Amino acid sequence: MNANSILHLDLDTFFVSVERLINTELLNKPLLVGGLGDRGVVAACSYETRKFGVHSGMSMKVARNLCPEATVIKGNASTYTKYSHLITEIIKSEVPSFEKASVDEFYADLTGMDRFFGTYKFAGELRQKIIRESGLPISFGLSQNKVVSKIATGEAKPNNQKIIEVGTEKGFLAPLSVKKIPMVGNKTFQKLVHLGVHYIHTLQEMPLEMLERVLGKNGKLIWLRAQGIDHSPIIPFHERKSISMERTFNKDTIDVIRLKATIQAMAESLAYQLRNGNKLASTVTIKIRYSDYQTYSKQTKIPYTSADHILVPKALELFQNLYQRRVLIRLIGVRLSGIVGGNYQINLFDDSEKMLNLYQSLDKIKNRFGEKSVLRASTLGTRTIGGVQNPFNGEPPIVLAHRKQ
Numbered sequence: 146m147n148a149n150s151i152l153h154l155d156l157d158t159f160f161v162s163v164e165r166l167i168n169t170e171l172l173n174k175p176l177l178v179g180g181l182g183d184r185g186v187v188a189a190c191s192y193e194t195r196k197f198g199v200h201s202g203m204s205m206k207v208a209r210n211l212c213p214e215a216t217v218i219k220g221n222a223s224t225y226t227k228y229s230h231l232i233t234e235i236i237k238s239e240v241p242s243f244e245k246a247s248v249d250e251f252y253a254d255l256t257g258m259d260r261f262f263g264t265y266k267f268a269g270e271l272r273q274k275i276i277r278e279s280g281l282p283i284s285f286g287l288s289q290n291k292v293v294s295k296i297a298t299g300e301a302k303p304n305n306q307k308i309i310e311v312g313t314e315k316g317f318l319a320p321l322s323v324k325k326i327p328m329v330g331n332k333t334f335q336k337l338v339h340l341g342v343h344y345i346h347t348l349q350e351m352p353l354e355m356l357e358r359v360l361g362k363n364g365k366l367i368w369l370r371a372q373g374i375d376h377s378p379i380i381p382f383h384e385r386k387s388i389s390m391e392r393t394f395n396k397d398t399i400d401v402i403r404l405k406a407t408i409q410a411m412a413e414s415l416a417y418q419l420r421n422g423n424k425l426a427s428t429v430t431i432k433i434r435y436s437d438y439q440t441y442s443k444q445t446k447i448p449y450t451s452a453d454h455i456l457v458p459k460a461l462e463l464f465q466n467l468y469q470r471r472v473l474i475r476l477i478g479v480r481l482s483g484i485v486g487g488n489y490q491i492n493l494f495d496d497s498e499k500m501l502n503l504y505q506s507l508d509k510i511k512n513r514f515g516e517k518s519v520l521r522a523s524t525l526g527t528r529t530i531g532g533v534q535n536p537f538n539g540e541p542p543i544v545l546a547h548r549k550q
């Protein structure tokens with residue numbers, strides 16, 4: 146029986162590498178990418194800065210103090226989005242079904258390819274093709290499941306590749322820090338260290354029940370991962386995968402203020418769903434149905450984002466461009482598509498730490514008290530749309546039914 150063959154590809158220090166591609170003078174020099182303001186945050190940092198203790202997510206001020214000789218660059222989400230799309234196209238041309246886990250990270254199922262030629266050889270050629278055509282360094286791990294492959298990529302970096310043959314997973318993982326297991330965050334790490342568990346081999350030998358007692362329901366998953374066992378499926382990437390909201394008005398309307406407020410409320414709600422699911426979108430579409438049932442839509446590509454302050458103005462601008470007929474409107478809708486995994490990181494450049502904290506606390510309130518608890522003043526006039534959960538947990542992307550208002 147043949148085991149599965151799962152490939153994990155991850156661009157090395159993605160934002161940093163793109164900046165170096167644009168300006169080769171930055172090669173081999175310590176480089177910080179992120180917000181430049183007083184409260185800016187490091188979105189990405191080059192390997193040269195890491196020995197000074199710099200890491201992404203840290204305040205730019207602290208990073209600059211730790212590594213004063215670093216060049217600091219304000220990131221550009223639209224450039225990174227362009228390269229992210231380019232890499233996606235290259236992978237799509239070689240592998241029919243793949244998962245885009247984030248802007249710079251992919252999984253592909255190569256199972257069955259070994260009948261024709263080795264999967265490792267295939268993966269190596271794909272990696273070389275990406276490097277040749279994009280100019281960006283990328284690493285991969287290949288094994289029989291996603292978790293082991295992702296850890297292998299981390300061990301291969303920078304700009305290299307690694308295969309973990311079937312049956313050698315436990316041995317490969319044993320000497321690594323427990324921190325290398327995806328889903329062992331700081332909190333879990335501290336708990337494990339407190340138990341005296343630093344390396345995966347200790348986890349491998351621990352009774353499952355003991356780990357469950359300490360870590361609750363995550364205990365079992367972490368224990369399985371430590372053994373190199375993982376059955377999580379590849380979720381195929383669909384450009385058209387989207388989330389959307391529509392509203393049909395009880396009485397057709399031409400009240401532009403109300404229409405705009407409705408668009409804003411829908412865009413904010415969709416942006417919140419993105420953030421809740423740790424996703425980013427790269428396309429916004431607006432739909433208008435007039436009272437004569439003529440329906441129009443208009444879409445635009447945007448840099449990957451999940452931020453209200455980028456999505457809402459975009460949606461309003463599209464509406465402004467699309468709403469030309471000055472005829473009564475029956476329905477309006479907003480759709481976000483081109484969705485990938487990813488967090489605020491990509492929007493850290495313009496946004497200060499303050500903005501980031503604002504979103505985090507708004508979302509915390511929404512999570513706790515329901516989405517309707519936080520509404521901007523301009524959207525208060527419109528009644529809120531939908532009881533919205535995380536649409537990314539379920540199977541199909543949700544399209545809320547028309548709602549009467």
Ligand SMILES: [Mg+2]
Pocket residue numbers: 155156157158159249250
């Ligand atoms: Mg990466």
